[in-house]
Amino acid sequence: MVDNIKLFVTKEMKISEFTEYLRKIEKSSKIKIINSNIDNNSVIIRKLILYRDDYIHTENIKNLNHHFLRVDLIYYKNKSNLQVTINNSFRKWYFGKNSMNDFKKNKFLDCIELISNNLNLHMKDLLKAKITQIEIGLNIRLQPNFNNGFNCIAYHKSYKTPTCYNSSTVSFHNSYNKMIFYDKLNELKSRNTLSSRATGKIGKRYSFVRYELSFNKVSGDKFTKINLNSLKKLINNWDMCLIKLYNELKKTVFINYLTPKIAEDVINNITDVNSLNLFIAIKSLNPVKYFSLLRNIKPNNKTYELLKAKKMYDELNQNKGETYERIFIRAVKKRIEKISPEIQLL
Template sequence: MIDNIKITLRKFKGYLSDNPNLESHGKSFGSEIYRLYNHEGEDKGIYLLLKYNPEKKVLKIENSIRKWYLGGFSLLDLTEKSANRAFEKISNKIGITMDEFRKATFTQCEIGLNIRTRIPVGDIVPMIVRYSTFKRYQFACETVGFKGTDLSLKMYDKCEELLEHNKKYDKEAKRKAFDALADRNYNFFRIEFNMFDKQSFVNKDLSHIKNIGHILDNYLELYNFWTKEMSRVVLLNKLVMSKEMTPKQYVIARVLEIDGFASFERNCIKRGKGNVSSRIINEAIEIIQCFGNPTRYNTNKFKLDILKNLKRIKRKEGALDINLMNQNLFSS
């Protein structure tokens, strides 16, 4: 669940300058800069970035905890147990107790999962048309996202991202490996929420999560949050023009079919008043949910793929409540 995060340790009591686990990278704006590489070594380029202000005794730690602990090419996610082990390992490496580390606060935090889907990610991305009322963006057929004021949602082809961000000499071998996985219908879709600050947690009824200890003690609640938010994602595939449609629904369905949801939404906002345009957009979403072609990939099949993955995760995350996850996903 936990991925990229920005951690702040105040009244830091450790010693970094002579720490053999760290690589010094000079100073910047009054802070000493260090890199804590993972078990793969410096050549893989996976590290936690440490910024220490000796005057204020403040240590900041950035980058992906998941990649650092599991490896740069890992498709696994941190479970409750592995997250605890990851933070314990970091505390040991920087020379503080876990009790001290648990008191560290954090700001930006990514909460995400890698999901196996039954169809290629490139086919799914264009179909994802809505998440809440957030503004949509898309890069090619690999990434789709939605930006809000306190958080964002980003979904992308995980295999392509791994190839893009790793050393060139790895790419050929890894490309063959990922192509082999794709041939066996192993498609990996990364879905992550970026919480911008503490207010993001407050707004999602997670105000009690204020430091690293709270994250670890309430780790299963992150799945609860993630599945609730995923219930708000809408996919648009081919609509079935049914006799059960009202005349108004038929007109909206035809416009959706011709223009697509993004254009339909823009025109509603541009031409109508706030309440009127919101009502029409909600009617369009209802049409998508009710009259999407059941033989094609759609919102429900996407949610079923997510649920199937959560059942796999439960093998390692024993206390995960699958019935609750199911209710969360299909609540809207």
């Protein structure tokens, strides 16, 4: 459920304790030091990369095959305290960057405990961490060729008009948050984390849609400011986050003129494109208004034209099958209830 997080924790520490702490950290086989260290009269900064498993010391930092967490250690000499900032995708770090898994609460707790051990921080201290940015989301497995569903996502009642809209991504933005839907297999292919052959093979069996709510300023959103401004609150309000994902999806408006069944019939030439365009026009205008308009502008052969249009409309309307909206919402509901069986969504 949780993906990218940026958080920080502050701990009182004498300079001698920090020196010893840094020595232990730098000996870890899971940590790589980045050459951007700063030492002056007021602060000591160490930038680290934390791996899930032991990293290969000889590997070029730009060509790493692992996923990692970025860690900044900032020691304030005048305050005698250490600030540890951690960010990146906790989900990819824990499960692997090609994984479609989403966190269950117990797995997320295990992830936090691993980070605690690797960074030599007490779990009780890490749980006090303040969250400044967070993404919550789900990987949804669907039937193949679900891409036309992106064309049916119209708008969200609480967001501005789409800022990204294409055949594999739809996103809506506000000042401090974002809602996004995108083709997960296409992302893995474009980032070269999976080969075209592998994504093609998987794509014949399934589609994977990533649905996320991203908050780039936790303090700027009422929900996150109250419920997700610390690691402890995130864990305590785990189910609330899942319900938030579901409720925001339910507020999303879909255009339900195109369905998987209609799209398949067009692809297989069972339904021609002109008939589909006419069907969408009738739906958009409202069938009663459309046929009333047709009577007025088609004085010659209007009976034939009306019957032809009505027959086409009735055939498509009766055989259109389930909408993308219904299919997607049902899949999200199923995913949420699998992650947290205690949740029963309507």
